[in-house]
Amino acid sequence: MNEYVIEDVSHCEIMWEYQSYKEVMERMNYLRQLWWCWENICPCTSYATCSREYEIIKYAGGIQIDSVCAFEIGKTVDDWKLNNWKG
Numbered sequence: 001m002n003e004y005v006i007e008d009v010s011h012c013e014i015m016w017e018y019q020s021y022k023e024v025m026e027r028m029n030y031l032r033q034l035w036w037c038w039e040n041i042c043p044c045t046s047y048a049t050c051s052r053e054y055e056i057i058k059y060a061g062g063i064q065i066d067s068v069c070a071f072e073i074g075k076t077v078d079d080w081k082l083n084n085w086k087g
């Protein structure tokens, strides 16, 4: 069974774990629409000038088989990088 972990590599923080590609994409779309508020806000006291950099790591049988950058978000949000990623 596949397993997906969403990590904020800027803070080395494991954020969410899912069993399906669909759930991962729903979460990524939601986070992107939030802009720089709610779950996206990082714990730094200087969060106003900070950002999160989301990466999706795919596991199969406990072994990492793929990883992909999704986007970085802070005061601005960079390009969506998942167009060619099939999970």
Ligand SMILES: [Zn+2]
Pocket: 011, 042, 043, 044, 046, 047, 050, 051
């Ligand atoms: Zn931060």
